[in-house]
Amino acid sequence: MILSTNRKNPYIIGRPIYEKELFFGRDNLFNFIGANLNNGAKVILLQGQRRIGKSSVLSQIPNFVGGDKFVFVYFDLQDRARLTLAEVLEKLATEIIINLPLKQDNIKPPLKTDLEENTEIFSEKFLPQVFQNLGDKNLVLLLDEFDVLSNYNPASAIRHFFPYLQSIISNHQQFFIIPVVGRRLDDMKNLLNLFRRAPNQEIRLLDEKSAIQLITKPAEGVLEYEEDAIAAILELSAGHPYFTQVICFQIFQQAEAEENWQVKSADVDKMIVDRAIESAEGGLTWFRDGLPIPERVIFSAVAEAQRIAAIKPAQVVEEPLTLLKEYGVVLTESLFQAADRLVEWGFLDLVESSESSWDKVPRYKVKIELVRRWLLKRYSLRVEIQELENVSSEANRIYKLATDLRQESVTPTSIIALYEQVLEINPNHFKALFELAETYLEAEDFSKAAEFYQRGYKVNPMWAEDGLVKSLLGYGQKLMEQKKWKIAKEQFEEVLNLDPDNELAQEKLIETKQFAKIKRNPFIVGRPVPPERFVGQENLIATAFDQIYN
Template sequence: MLYGRDDTLLWIGQQLSVGRRLLIVHGAELIGKSSLALALCSELPPDASLCVLFACKPYQGCALPEVWNALAAAIGERSGGTPEFLPGDPDEDPSNYLRNLLHGLCAPGETRPILLILDDLHLLWTGQHGQPDEAARTRVLEVLMHLLETVPFLRLLLTMSDVAFERLSHPLLHGAEILHLGPLSNEDAQQLITRPAQSIIRFDPGAVRRVADLASNHPYYLQRFCYALFERCARDGNLNQSDVDVVLEELLRQTDLRFQEIWERADAVERAALVAMSRLKGTHGLTTRQEVVAYLQRFDSEIPAQPIVRALDQLARQGVLVRMGALSYRFAVKLFSYWVERHFVPERVLDGIDWERLETPATVAEAVPEPEDEKSPSAWTFGHWVIAGLGTTALLGLLLWGLIFAGVWQVGLFETPATPTLSPLLVDAISLVPTPTPTSLPPTPTPTSPIIITRTMPSIVFRARSVGGVGDIPNWQIFVMNVDGSGRQRLTFTNNEDITPIWSPDGRWIAYVSKRGENREIMVMSAPNVLGPSGVEASRIAPEQYEARAVNITRHPANDWTIGWSPDSALIAFSSNRGGYWRVFVARADGTATYPITSDGVSRLSPVWSPDYKWMAYSAKRENNWDIYVMPAPGPDGQGARPEQERRLTFAEGNDLSPMYSPDGRRIAFESNRDGNTEIYVMNGNGSNQRNVSNFPGAADHGPVWSPDGRQIMFYSNRTGNWDIFVMSSDGQNVINLTNTPDVDEQEPFWRP
């Protein structure tokens, strides 16, 4: 019996019942994809007549003719026949042969679908040493596409790894329904632990939660724990915290091939980062880049930051770590951190690493960023610039003539590059008149107009309607656009008022508030396009389908409003007037649970987490106006908030609203009308150094949000007559109107992380 995947099985059944023909389930290794496939065949949806399950793993590295013959045998086994073998010619097209076999599974006049499951499909084009075969991948996908085109009753379900899915690009995938299989929810994890043995063992609730936490709700490691605990506790019938501690020690002493494989695959710097992470652990299991670098520099103060940052990002791309916001990480499986801590000593891991060779001096500073107002000025003098400029001009002249004659010149080829962002996963950054950085050959300083670097991926979500509610868009609706304001795409097509869209930190979801009649509900829908390590994948969902697939996660007659994502994209904080005043709640992003955070009669709005999960900032009305406060934040399980320990950060006359942490957590942007009109302010995380950065008297500037690298702030303003979206440097300089649409109002922008 499969525990904890009831919702997934239900989703697959629903997709098949409405005629979906291609489903793709992807997830990390050992996350339960194969178990799901087995359960699906044993609990076949009622709309399917039979299921053919083909496990691809035994055929990793095999020639494709061998694969086709094995698949034919699996299909023939269901029909009771023995198919003839295909010839061994790799160029032989098996499509017609497999099509005829599939048709043979149906009785004359039979119309019920046949479900063909190909488990771990990516292994058919993956060699024994992990190298992908592009030609084999294309061939496999073309055969499957031909089968879908020629066998109308066929339904395909493909499972594959996250990495393989991120690299996948083929016309077959257009219109596919895609599901990411992740760790279990807290409730499902605890059921997996208790239900199989609930008639034999009495479980201490604290022990159950500790097992789920150590396994990070990963089903494979949950089962490893459960088997060991059952062996230990079945005789006396009780399981408590001490039993968990004993079993943990036993598991750490055992050989874990998966953990060993991860360690052996990591390079020397990645191992150093893992050792540091295992020692630090951090608040709620989160550790920042700065903490990792500082820990390793205890052993050698000359260790550079940039190689460590690159290692952390690479481990996150591999799924060993999970990136939490802009600068924090945690282990994907906490048990692995204990394993690393048990088996490896920092001094030995660091011994022999040539840090000087690994360091990239020109980019080390960006690894652990400081607020802009704390950076030291350039030491280059006017004489340096003149001398370097003359030499550079000569070199560039020679290079330019060579490129012109070679036909390489393209518009924009020699534009000044944007300031690098912190992470290779960050997309669509704006650079406004970049600050020159001294190098060995600095360019001759010349006046340049503002440069906007764009990509095809939507990077800003916002709400818009026709001015005054009269026109083609009478109600507020959700849109996305590129970072320069181009490529506008509408996501909601309703008669509701859809407002306050916020992108999840992992970029996969958009939460927003939908006003239906007089009631506001919080909705979550999938975001357009998915960013993978190799780039951007085109969206496979028609624009009008995003809102249709949105999930209402609150479903309460009270108004739910002002939302903020948790750093791991698992929770959503919001304010609700349940009880007659604005209380803070936290809901799971899938809507399966809601946790009250405040209940003391004080109204609070706009709750947001700090990137390290330690603090929650919000606006509270304790006297006659709204001020910014912070309190210890609820953790990934929705627990641990301490409203009684809140600290007030603003004390000025007027209302201070809409706090937003910078990506590094050091600063908070907010809006305030303390100067008579609403302006954008920035302060340090402890409330010090509050300053007006928008400084535009006579207008109303609202809703500040930080760019992913913390260098810009986006907001909306009526300074041009109607509401437009603007972006400026974090110090208030270089303001640009991104929308500039006199007939359309745009508000509440939010940057894609």
């Protein structure tokens, strides 16, 4: 075993893997690509979640696919989202000349100024020269981050670039493309409409054999992993190549620092996990940020439900929607669908449900344990649900209008109507919820104020408690004036649950109990009986009145 110090860490994070000897797995994917290229598929779509290794796969295609029939040019569109079609074509032509063994004296890349006047120069003049140089070989463009073109410049990407590629594919027999996208294909209708017949494949987690190779092979002869250590790493990474590399990178650093090259399961401890999370912060954030808001909230809810179940061993993992209701979230259609989408997209696993026919509730767990632990550290559920405020731009527009009018001292009735409109569009607009409660309190509609503050208390107890106490006290007082002692008593008892030392609530509770007791007991002792409640002794009373008036 090699015991050299200051050895370069062989695990790669932060860049694609270009080295063939450090790339493991994906045999089935490369076979799929090779078979489709050989069958004449002009477009092959690859899709995968963020950080799954899409760029590494593209970089490795020339090493595992093609033989003598194909040549490959990698072209990253990540930093070219805002460019015009002419600018993209100019840079693409330059990459082709740099990366292919062409007789460059005979080929000159078209300039942007020329392409702006006529984009067909690329297809009708430049590409034919390239194909003439290639002879009977085919050109395959490996297009990374292909979907970013849909994000910024619709005029360039959707109306021009996608159809332009389609026209080149139709007009040039030797032209093939393999685009890779980070979004789900069903979210990219423009792309699917153009390439609807293209074979497509998802880049998934590594199988166990490939994941073990990724753990052991890069440091072979230096680190020696025991089987239980490998199992512990796989438990954390689930075979995700990026997170596997991140964990192993930290293990290698620790082994080097301690000069202990034998890795046991105990070495894959909390310290390693914390360091892995810290070093992968950017990648983890990028991994999560690709999700829509409802999916992010469900993602954190599942992580929190697993945490709760872990500290209460007798309790099964709670269904995330049930947990969200406990946090004051109104369950919308997008939230109902989000968990199933996260399972479909590979972020969650569906675990066994209750065997009872009356309790067949789906249970979920975060697929990658390292991600779950990071979610708990960085995105608490109580904070995460605030993102639900941004699911509707129309609700935000009306909320801003209501807030502006409130600052101008407009009558509460008008403002209340606007806040209620916001909550009708987006029932989880929590700022509108709290401000509606506050406006009802200012208008002394204590019943309504208490209703909205009670929901707000589930969302954020610290924000809601003071307003809820004031609303309950006010509502209780109104009920006392209406002689509704029992309901008034309930309000003051709720105040004391929130604030046991509230003196006003204590006094009012005593009063309500006294009045309620008086109301309940029909018999009067120790004081005169009111005339309306006096019964009997009619003859004696009649004699008394005769003596008075006669």
